Amino acid sequence: MRQERWRRVALIGLGLIGSSLARLLRTQDLADEIVASGSRAVTLQRGLDLGIIDRACVDLVAAVEGCDLIVLAMPVAAIASTLATIAPHLAPGSVVTDVGSVKGAVVDEVQRLLGTVPTCFVPGHPIAGAETSGVDAGDADLFRRHKVILTPLPDTDAQALAAVERLWRSAGAELIRMSVAAHDSILAKTSHLPHLLAFSLVDTLARESENLEIFRYAAGGFRDFTRIAASDPRMWHDIALSNRPALHAALDLFQGGLDQLRQAIDNGDGEALLRIFSRARRAREHFSHMLAGTAYAKTKSTMKIEFQVQPGGRVQGRARVPGDKSISHRSIMLGAIAEGVTEVHGFLEGEDALSTLQAFRDMGVQIEGPERGHVRVHGVGRHGLKPSARPLYLGNSGTSMRLLCGMLCGQSFDSVLTGDASLSRRPMQRIAHPLTLMGAHIDTTGDRGTPPLRIQGGQTLQGMHYDMPVASAQVKSGILLAGLWAQGETSVREPAPTRDHTERMLRGFGYAVDRQDGCIRLRGGGRLLATQIDVPADISSAAFFMVAASIAPGSELTLEHVGINPTRTGIIDILRLMGGDIEMSHEREVAGEPVADLHIRYAPLQGIDIPLELVPLAIDEFPVLFVAAACARGRTVLRGAEELRVKESDRIQVMADGLQALGVAAQATPDGMIIEGGRIAGGHVDSHGDHRIAMAFAVAALRAEADILIADCANVATSFPGFADMARELGIGLQVLSTE
Numbered sequence: 208m209r210q211e212r213w214r215r216v217a218l219i220g221l222g223l224i225g226s227s228l229a230r231l232l233r234t235q236d237l238a239d240e241i242v243a244s245g246s247r248a249v250t251l252q253r254g255l256d257l258g259i260i261d262r263a264c265v266d267l268v269a270a271v272e273g274c275d276l277i278v279l280a281m282p283v284a285a286i287a288s289t290l291a292t293i294a295p296h297l298a299p300g301s302v303v304t305d306v307g308s309v310k311g312a313v314v315d316e317v318q319r320l321l322g323t324v325p326t327c328f329v330p331g332h333p334i335a336g337a338e339t340s341g342v343d344a345g346d347a348d349l350f351r352r353h354k355v356i357l358t359p360l361p362d363t364d365a366q367a368l369a370a371v372e373r374l375w376r377s378a379g380a381e382l383i384r385m386s387v388a389a390h391d392s393i394l395a396k397t398s399h400l401p402h403l404l405a406f407s408l409v410d411t412l413a414r415e416s417e418n419l420e421i422f423r424y425a426a427g428g429f430r431d432f433t434r435i436a437a438s439d440p441r442m443w444h445d446i447a448l449s450n451r452p453a454l455h456a457a458l459d460l461f462q463g464g465l466d467q468l469r470q471a472i473d474n475g476d477g478e479a480l481l482r483i484f485s486r487a488r489r490a491r492e493h494f495s496h497m498l499a500g501t502a503y504a505k506t507k508s509t510m511k512i513e514f515q516v517q518p519g520g521r522v523q524g525r526a527r528v529p530g531d532k533s534i535s536h537r538s539i540m541l542g543a544i545a546e547g548v549t550e551v552h553g554f555l556e557g558e559d560a561l562s563t564l565q566a567f568r569d570m571g572v573q574i575e576g577p578e579r580g581h582v583r584v585h586g587v588g589r590h591g592l593k594p595s596a597r598p599l600y601l602g603n604s605g606t607s608m609r610l611l612c613g614m615l616c617g618q619s620f621d622s623v624l625t626g627d628a629s630l631s632r633r634p635m636q637r638i639a640h641p642l643t644l645m646g647a648h649i650d651t652t653g654d655r656g657t658p659p660l661r662i663q664g665g666q667t668l669q670g671m672h673y674d675m676p677v678a679s680a681q682v683k684s685g686i687l688l689a690g691l692w693a694q695g696e697t698s699v700r701e702p703a704p705t706r707d708h709t710e711r712m713l714r715g716f717g718y719a720v721d722r723q724d725g726c727i728r729l730r731g732g733g734r735l736l737a738t739q740i741d742v743p744a745d746i747s748s749a750a751f752f753m754v755a756a757s758i759a760p761g762s763e764l765t766l767e768h769v770g771i772n773p774t775r776t777g778i779i780d781i782l783r784l785m786g787g788d789i790e791m792s793h794e795r796e797v798a799g800e801p802v803a804d805l806h807i808r809y810a811p812l813q814g815i816d817i818p819l820e821l822v823p824l825a826i827d828e829f830p831v832l833f834v835a836a837a838c839a840r841g842r843t844v845l846r847g848a849e850e851l852r853v854k855e856s857d858r859i860q861v862m863a864d865g866l867q868a869l870g871v872a873a874q875a876t877p878d879g880m881i882i883e884g885g886r887i888a889g890g891h892v893d894s895h896g897d898h899r900i901a902m903a904f905a906v907a908a909l910r911a912e913a914d915i916l917i918a919d920c921a922n923v924a925t926s927f928p929g930f931a932d933m934a935r936e937l938g939i940g941l942q943v944l945s946t947e
């Protein structure tokens with residue numbers, strides 16, 4: 208690729224960044240000649256000795272002579288004056304870029320010194336620093352999967368910009384363009400402020416103590432927090448002085464946060480502290496997941512969670528499991544496009560619903576909370592969503608992706624939807640295809656119709672009728688939601704009833720939805736009016752304890768405020784058919800959804816043939832129902848449930864493998880499972896990152912003869928945060944083992 212090669216590149220500065228670039232140019236053979244200049248002759252000599260540069264030139268003007276690319280890899284404070292010095296000597300067509308952490312001060316100073324900013328100058332900033340520095344610390348791979356921000360000015364030459372992008376692309380970096388002001392404000396908060404705090408904390412403690420002995424007792428937290436205080440003081444002095452206005456604002460913001468903390472501590476206000484800490488933890492978790500799920504992560508989270516569950520025991524007491532996942536997703540989605548403020552109580556603070564929440568924040572919707580299940584969504588109306596600046600990352604959540612796909616294909620802007628490894632394997636054609644029939648443009652860019660999804664905005668959608676080939680509430684909901692932006696009527700017929708939360712909630716927002724003979728219709732173009740939503744406890748989470756109480760002798764349990772929407776109660780019907788003892792009390796309706804308290808007592812279970820019509824009504828509960836079947840007398844047969852193969856994991860295969868590992872006679876079939884009830888030994892099982900499988904095997908331990916060790920349980924947090932604590936409180940001997 209001849210055109211990817213530079214004739215002569217000058218690196219002004221041969222520290223960490225400059226010498227990493229030199230190594231990159233050398234190892235990929237991107238330049239005929241690499242020249243370096245800098246203030247320290249020893250550094251330049253070292254560059255020559257290492258063989259990463261061809262020529263060292265103390266004189267700046269001589270260094271840039273005949274170069275087609277010049278990189279100013281030097282402290283921020285020196286960039287503008289260096290550019291001013293070399294500007295008159297640049298060869299025609301040459302390109303200059305820099306790597307400074309502050310952009311505004313550099314551009315302003317260049318303007319002041321030269322009266323203009325040369326159009327061949329492309330201000331840039333690779334976010335790939337390290338606390339190490341110097342020519343020996345360089346690494347050709349330093350920029351791989353790191354972000355590089357370019358902040359071109361209106362006059363910046365397009366070819367120069369393309370050339371600099373080419374350089375960073377060969378380094379394996381992820382390129383981002385933004386304005387100078389946006390760069391400085393974001394970096395002030397996410398990089399400059401943390402460095403200042405780390406320097407300040409170490410310095411304050413060092414001054415405070417008579418000698419430096421206290422650091423002997425400083426453990427992990429201090430070490431982690433202050434790692435960056437080992438950075439180059441001169442460099443950070445320059446950055447702090449160059450980005451003063453943005454840093455001033457960032458310090459004020461932080462000071463406000465610190466004041467709140469101090470006030471809470473002075474007043475002994477535990478609630479306020481918990482609020483701050485939980486909000487921060489959630490934000491941090493979301494951030495880690497974003498990093499782990501997208502390509503730019505260098506430090507992918509390696510935290511592994513396993514459950515070790517003791518055999519035997521019984522469950523007793525009262526509990527309210529977290530809010531319904533399906534309803535929580537929809538409360539944010541419909542709240543966001545409604546007019547007015549929607550108040551949600553009982554919102555599930557699990558990662559899946561939080562992914563939906565974050566996606567709408569990314570699309571400009573102001574959402575307060577969640578704080579102990581309370582969320583306030585400031586609706587923007589049906590035409591108020593804004594394009595997200597980055598792909599919408601939806602973690603593990605199939606519901607978020609399929610419903611959002613429907614909502615976004617009728618917008619005026621393009622969207623990209625991505626997810627974690629499990630979601631990236633799940634079929635999306637089932638929703639993309641019918642939406643395409645309505646006029647949507649959706650590319651399933653992964654293998655075999657899988658994510659990422661690229662949705663092209665600006666399409667006119669036409670209402671249509673669709674006969675769904677699979678009974679899927681997600682597909683039904685995606686189509687109906689697209690119908691809100693379509694011309695005329697949109698209708699769907701489902702082959703069997705599936706959960707109808709979308710239809711109920713749309714009506715709750717004042718939107719007319721009609722259902723007749725299995726056909727659901729709505730007309731596009733209406734308005735949604737903000738409302739109040741009380742999310743019931745999730746029957747799919749309650750299911751684990753319903754089965755636990757049913758299989759463990761001596762159990763008696765009350766589960767409060769459980770959603771008993773008739774499209775979700777297959778678990779109750781199936782357990783009752785098996786002989787389960789489940790009573791309901793206090794039945795009532797909240798915000799359009801029926802709820803009740805459930806009382807479950809131990810009862811010997813009997814194997815059954817699960818009626819086909821109950822399959823869609825218990826679709827998420829089969830992992831734990833398989834455990835009930837393993838504890839029942841006789842044979843249980845499930846058919847017509849091939850959908851289980853495309854959930855968060857292949858739930859038929861993964862459950863059959865796990866049950867067999869525990870000595871249960873379980874046989875996977877293409878569309879279900881045959882299980883002979885009997886003894887459950889202990890052993891090791893793998894949940895394959897599937898939340899419901901991890902929880903199902905934890906329940907199995909109640910009837911096991913030895914410990915069950917369950918691998919890959921971190922995703923339990925997607926639907927049931929606090930599961931381990933609740934399981935322990937109710938009587939399951941569950942330990943969480945986490946390893947890095």
Ligand code: S3P
Pocket residue numbers: 532533534606678679680681682684706826827850
């Ligand atoms: C859901 C629908 C179901 C279910 C999922 C949640 C929803 O998926 O398994 O956990 O909220 O609409 P399918 O539509 O794929 O059956």
